[in-house]
Amino acid sequence: xxxxxxxxxxxxxxxxxxxxxxxxxxxxxxxxxxxxxxxxxxxxxxxxxxxxxxxxxxxxxxxxxxxxxxxxxxxxxxxxxxxxxxxxxxxxxxxxxxxxxxxxxxxxxxxxxxxxxxxxxxxxxxxxxxxxxxxxxxxxxxxxxxxxxxxxxxxxxxxxxxxxxxxxxxxxxxxxxxxxxxxxxxxxxxxxxxxxxxxxxxxxxxxxxxxxxxxxxxxxxxxxxxxxxxxxxxxxxxxxxxxxxxxxxxxxxxxxxxxxxxxxxxx
Numbered sequence: 001x002x003x004x005x006x007x008x009x010x011x012x013x014x015x016x017x018x019x020x021x022x023x024x025x026x027x028x029x030x031x032x033x034x035x036x037x038x039x040x041x042x043x044x045x046x047x048x049x050x051x052x053x054x055x056x057x058x059x060x061x062x063x064x065x066x067x068x069x070x071x072x073x074x075x076x077x078x079x080x081x082x083x084x085x086x087x088x089x090x091x092x093x094x095x096x097x098x099x100x101x102x103x104x105x106x107x108x109x110x111x112x113x114x115x116x117x118x119x120x121x122x123x124x125x126x127x128x129x130x131x132x133x134x135x136x137x138x139x140x141x142x143x144x145x146x147x148x149x150x151x152x153x154x155x156x157x158x159x160x161x162x163x164x165x166x167x168x169x170x171x172x173x174x175x176x177x178x179x180x181x182x183x184x185x186x187x188x189x190x191x192x193x194x195x196x197x198x199x200x201x202x203x204x205x206x207x208x209x210x211x212x213x214x215x216x217x218x219x220x221x222x223x224x225x226x227x228x229x230x231x232x233x234x235x236x237x238x239x240x241x242x243x244x245x246x247x248x249x250x251x252x253x254x255x256x257x258x259x260x261x262x263x264x265x266x267x
Contacts (some may be wrong), residue, residue: 021233021256022255022256022257022258023227023229023232023233023234023235023256023257023258024066024067024233024234024235024257024258024260025234025235025236025237025251025257025258025259025260026063026066026068026234026235026236026237026259026260026262026265027178027237027239027244027247027248027251027259028108028174028178028236028237028238028239028244028262029174029177029178029183029239029240029241029242029243029244029245030104030108030174030177030238030239030240030241031044031104031165031177031240031241032104032240033047033102033103033104033107034099034102034103042165043165043166044165047102047107048101052170055169055170055171056107056108056111056170057111058171058266059108059170059171059174059266060108060111060112060115061115062171062265062266063112063236063265064112064115064116066234066260066265067233067234068112068118068234068235068236069118069231069232069233069234069235070118070119070120070121070226070227070228070232070235070236071109071112071113071118071119071120071121071235071236071238072120072121072123072222072223072226072235072236072237072238072239073105073109073120073121073122073123073124073238073239074105074123074124074238074239074240074243075105075122075123075124076122076124076125076126077121077122077123077124077125077222078122079122080121080122083105083120083122084120086100086106086110087110087113087120090106090110090114091110091113091114091117104238105120105238108238109236109238112236121222121223121226123219123222123223123226123237123239124219124222124239125215125218125219125222127211127214127215127218129208129211129212129215130208130211131208133197133204133207133208134194134197134204134205134208137197137198137202137204137205138197150196152192152193152195152196156188157188158181158184158185158188160181162176162181162182163176171262171266174262174266175262175263175266177241178241178244178261178262182241183241183245183248186241186242186245187242187245187246190208190209190212191209193205194206194208194209195209212242212246213246216243216246216247216250217250219239219243219247220247220250220251223235223237223247234260
């Protein structure tokens with residue numbers, strides 16, 4: 001009986017310790033270093049300059065010092081083997097293709113992962129964001145007169161001019177890109193403008209935003225599926241900022257995660 005009680009007490013203590021431990025998650029919302037179809041693209045012509053390469057070394061050294069154990073990247077989860085192969089080529093110093101070298105997954109994730117041979121997980125779920133219904137609705141209502149009393153006619157609230165990448169360092173640009181102000185500005189199209197598309201039982205805009213949430217919820221699910229609860233005490237999620245803004249909503253409301261701000265990491 002004493003052995004049974006001791007086993008139960010040990011089990012309860014172990015469960016309590018596990019329950020109180022939170023996984024630290026660094027949501028590093030990024031811009032795409034190479035060619036991109038994103039409307040708000042960022043020019044990064046000096047990526048391979050000595051200055052920018054030193055800044056990348058600085059960021060990855062800080063992330064490594066913070067104890068990152070696993071890295072999640074914006075590569076479709078179905079392409080994990082391709083990503084692993086590319087990662088191995090990079091670690092061997094054989095990656096010479098300038099197009100591949102330009103990718104933020106390589107410049108940040110692979111650079112960081114190589115230091116301690118960290119696992120890099122492809123966690124994206126590629127889905128087409130269909131603009132056609134939005135375009136059709138807009139064409140259908142192009143002659144409508146705006147209603148000045150409509151909530152959707154409120155003034156655009158994000159008038160603060162943010163620094164361009166050419167005007168600041170890479171770490172400072174990332175901190176700015178992941179600030180509360182930038183996050184809200186990034187989501188405004190989905191949470192405000194898109195909602196204006198539709199009336200009565202027509203939810204064209206809501207369906208558009210829902211499709212983007214659906215993709216990001218699948219990304220979130222992919223991340224949860226591949227976390228090792230015993231070893232992954234600190235994880236890095238390197239995705240486009242539009243994705244990490246939504247992912248943040250999910251992780252903030254999960255009691256087993258603690259979001260670490262980039263300014264804390266890069267200080």
